[in-house]
Amino acid sequence: MIDNTCFTFVFYFTYHLNDVFFFPQAKKIKGDMWDMFFGGRYIILLMGLFSIYTGFIYNDIFSKATNIFGSSWYPLNDPTDGLLNPISHAQNVTGMFAGYPYPFGIDPVWQVSHNLIVYTNSLKMKMSITVGVIHMLFGIILSAFNYKMFKDPLSIYCSLIPEVIFMVSIFGYLVFTIFFKWIVFETPDAPTAPSLLSTLITMMKFGYQGQSESQILYTGQAIVQSILVVLALISVPWMLLAKPIILYRRHKVQSTIGNGSGDYVPFRNESSPSLDRSSGTGKSAQGNNNGGSGHGSGHGDSEEWNFSDIVVHQVIHTIEFCLGCISNTASYLRLWALSLAHAQLSEVLWSMVMSKGLRVDGHLGGVILVFVFGFWAFLTIAVLVIMEGLSAFLHALRLHWVEFQNKFYEGSGYPFEPFTFANIEKVGTEQ
Numbered sequence: 129m130i131d132n133t134c135f136t137f138v139f140y141f142t143y144h145l146n147d148v149f150f151f152p153q154a155k156k157i158k159g160d161m162w163d164m165f166f167g168g169r170y171i172i173l174l175m176g177l178f179s180i181y182t183g184f185i186y187n188d189i190f191s192k193a194t195n196i197f198g199s200s201w202y203p204l205n206d207p208t209d210g211l212l213n214p215i216s217h218a219q220n221v222t223g224m225f226a227g228y229p230y231p232f233g234i235d236p237v238w239q240v241s242h243n244l245i246v247y248t249n250s251l252k253m254k255m256s257i258t259v260g261v262i263h264m265l266f267g268i269i270l271s272a273f274n275y276k277m278f279k280d281p282l283s284i285y286c287s288l289i290p291e292v293i294f295m296v297s298i299f300g301y302l303v304f305t306i307f308f309k310w311i312v313f314e315t316p317d318a319p320t321a322p323s324l325l326s327t328l329i330t331m332m333k334f335g336y337q338g339q340s341e342s343q344i345l346y347t348g349q350a351i352v353q354s355i356l357v358v359l360a361l362i363s364v365p366w367m368l369l370a371k372p373i374i375l376y377r378r379h380k381v382q383s384t385i386g387n388g389s390g391d392y393v394p395f396r397n398e399s400s401p402s403l404d405r406s407s408g409t410g411k412s413a414q415g416n417n418n419g420g421s422g423h424g425s426g427h428g429d430s431e432e433w434n435f436s437d438i439v440v441h442q443v444i445h446t447i448e449f450c451l452g453c454i455s456n457t458a459s460y461l462r463l464w465a466l467s468l469a470h471a472q473l474s475e476v477l478w479s480m481v482m483s484k485g486l487r488v489d490g491h492l493g494g495v496i497l498v499f500v501f502g503f504w505a506f507l508t509i510a511v512l513v514i515m516e517g518l519s520a521f522l523h524a525l526r527l528h529w530v531e532f533q534n535k536f537y538e539g540s541g542y543p544f545e546p547f548t549f550a551n552i553e554k555v556g557t558e559q
Contacts, residue, residue, distance in 0.1 A: 187239075194236060197230060260460025262303075272284060291535075294360050372435070459531050
């Protein structure tokens with residue numbers, strides 16, 4: 129099984145922290161707690177590197193922004209006192225916007241804007257939805273490798289394809305509208321841009337009558353959205369009915385052949401893992417054939433094959449997937465929420481602790497700043513790194529175990545064993 133957790137986990141963790149350390153003598157320290165941290169030193173290193181990268185994207189270093197490339201905004205200010213007047217920069221004020229965005233990350237001028245929270249909330253929420261939908265689609269695609277390995281083409285046509293259609297038709301389209309709105313609606317048109325929430329609600333209700341020009345993203349939007357909703361609706365009975373019906377007809381053919389010849393013959397010489405996993409027998413049809421006389425008739429095979437179990441299993445799977453697409457997408461918003469909490473805590477520590485020491489002038493200020501910095505550094509490590517780091521760790525882990533792995537991983541009584549070179553070397557040594 130393909131396991132990308134070592135990279136995507138640290139990527140989700142990076143929405144919160146940016147800390148990493150190097151200590152060459154760490155291997156000599158003993159202790160259960162320390163051994164656990166030392167064993168995960170490489171994942172901690174990756175978390176630190178990814179966090180630094182995400183920090184540059186958000187342009188947020190200890191709640192402060194860096195102006196590396198030069199801001200694209202020129203806020204109005206009084207040149208006599210040299211003080212910047214924080215204002216709302218989303219407004220179309222002549223002479224304020226340079227006409228091009230900041231080259232990398234968030235423009236530093238947002239740090240002094242009144243609508244900083246509004247802007248960052250919108251950005252982080254959309255980024256969370258985007259990475260969540262991409263992550264879940266990747267999980268669905270990984271299920272194709274499982275079906276291929278188990279030689280189960282029926283699940284590809286009756287589960288994988290409708291799942292992708294359902295996911296892309298609604299949530300993939302939502303991601304498309306996010307980027308479309310970012311690209312098409314420039315700064316002067318931002319206040320009149322249509323709401324994506326209203327667009328999605330209108331799409332599901334087919335409420336296109338009486339729409340104003342300001343509520344339309346592009347020409348032909350109603351037709352495209354109607355087709356996507358119809359495709360999503362078609363994929364639901366496709367997931368629900370196609371597989372049980374095909375398995376039922378396949379079983380009838382197998383039973384007829386068995387009654388006519390006295391021998392059990394698999395349908396199209398396939399092992400039919402869909403039949404066995406859905407019915408819960410835990411055996412393949414090919415394995416049943418080895419029994420010879422034990423499955424010599426259709427009646428003997430029907431005792432193990434239960435159509436009602438297959439239907440119930442498929443109903444549960446369809447409901448879980450359709451409702452899970454909504455709840456799982458909403459669950460990825462925890463990336464936005466925790467990122468907002470981390471940013472606010474960082475800003476509070478800076479404004480309530482560090483800035484106090486910076487305001488004292490003279491030699492006394494230098495002495496006070498030493499103690500203030502120590503207190504600020506202690507709170508930063510204790511609260512932002514340790515406490516927030518644990519929270520980010522748990523939430524990122526949950527997004528993989530629940531929202532991501534439920535798209536392709538079925539334990540079925542077998543423990544999950546991720547890919548590691550240590551296990552490969554161990555198996556090779558034993559053999």
